[in-house]
Amino acid sequence: MILVTGATGNVGRHVVNLLLQAGEQVRAISRNPERAGLPDGVEVIRADMSQAEDLRAALQGADRAFLLPAAGQVHGFLDAAVKAGLGHVVLLSALAVTMKQAGVLGSVHADYEQAVARSGLSWTFLRPGAFMANDLRWAPGVKNGGVVRAPFAEAATAPIDERDIAAVAARTLLDDGHAGKAYELTGPASLTTAERVRILGQVLGRDLRLEELSPEQVREQMITDTPAVVVDSMLTLFASFVGRAAEVSPVVRELTGSAPHSYADWAAVNAAAFR
Numbered sequence: 214m215i216l217v218t219g220a221t222g223n224v225g226r227h228v229v230n231l232l233l234q235a236g237e238q239v240r241a242i243s244r245n246p247e248r249a250g251l252p253d254g255v256e257v258i259r260a261d262m263s264q265a266e267d268l269r270a271a272l273q274g275a276d277r278a279f280l281l282p283a284a285g286q287v288h289g290f291l292d293a294a295v296k297a298g299l300g301h302v303v304l305l306s307a308l309a310v311t312m313k314q315a316g317v318l319g320s321v322h323a324d325y326e327q328a329v330a331r332s333g334l335s336w337t338f339l340r341p342g343a344f345m346a347n348d349l350r351w352a353p354g355v356k357n358g359g360v361v362r363a364p365f366a367e368a369a370t371a372p373i374d375e376r377d378i379a380a381v382a383a384r385t386l387l388d389d390g391h392a393g394k395a396y397e398l399t400g401p402a403s404l405t406t407a408e409r410v411r412i413l414g415q416v417l418g419r420d421l422r423l424e425e426l427s428p429e430q431v432r433e434q435m436i437t438d439t440p441a442v443v444v445d446s447m448l449t450l451f452a453s454f455v456g457r458a459a460e461v462s463p464v465v466r467e468l469t470g471s472a473p474h475s476y477a478d479w480a481a482v483n484a485a486a487f488r
């Protein structure tokens with residue numbers, strides 16, 4: 214049986230579907246199972262990763278697990294996983310661990326990776342770059358006037374579709390040969406913020422306007438619900454993406470046999486959220 218944490222999230226939801234399609238027995242956890250909206254055939258149990266007893270119950274009988282370090286709850290999970298005799302854990306980490314400008318964004322995930330490596334469990338690390346799903350935050354502005362307000366119009370990333378992260382997660386949970394490997398994952402192309410706005414507009418059949426915010430404006434908005442050290446790391450990291458193309462990783466294609474989804478494809482699948 215495979216345990217999926219973060220099963221109601223952008224990535225975990227697809228991981229659940231792919232494992233079910235592969236005929237696996239899947240257990241998913243959520244703090245609100247009644248609102249999880251997961252498919253029939255998956256065992257959904259109520260668990261909060263900050264609660265040792267919930268983790269113990271969730272891991273009972275699990276032989277592999279997809280680990281999303283929700284709210285920093287990695288150590289409790291690892292303790293329970295070692296006790297339960299878990300055979301393999303796939304950690305959702307971040308590409309930021311490879312970037313020295315990433316500050317706390319990278320060091321937090323590096324700490325999670327080290328904890329997993331030190332646990333003695335068999336592991337695989339997935340290090341995705343920016344999720345395409347992050348652009349769902351543009352939906353209110355797109356709906357109300359066709360305006361995207363964002364910083365760093367010329368910052369380039371190679372954003373990845375959450376379906377592709379999940380596809381790699383499924384392969385590393387289902388197939389042998391991935392223990393001790395760390396995979397850097399990106400989408401198929403380097404795109405600036407301005408280019409993503411243009412593609413989104415084409416897919417929606419609308420003219421969208423990008424209103425570039427200054428880093429100071431963004432800081433002021435974000436600081437209301439995000440620690441200052443995280444906000445500053447994000448701004449420093451994105452400033453470093455201006456004026457250079459982002460590296461594109463071949464790993465999605467190598468591991469899944471399919472090219473990663475394009476941004477236009479992601480936008481088409483998610484168009485309803487912007488209408």
Ligand SMILES: NC(=O)c1ccc[n+]([C@@H]2O[C@H](COP(=O)([O-])OP(=O)(O)OC[C@H]3O[C@@H](n4cnc5c(N)ncnc54)[C@H](OP(=O)(O)O)[C@@H]3O)[C@@H](O)[C@H]2O)c1
Binds near residue numbers: 249261283341
């Ligand atoms: N966004 C990016 O560009 C990016 C890039 C690289 C890496 N990452 C990493 O990806 C991860 C986010 O993945 P995502 O977008 O798929 O997640 P998400 O959509 O933000 O969903 C969060 C998930 O965590 C679960 N959760 C939160 N707190 C929990 C708790 N205390 N106990 C149990 N479950 C809890 C939620 O489940 P319930 O609400 O159902 O309990 C939900 O399934 C983060 O670790 C982030 O650092 C993100």
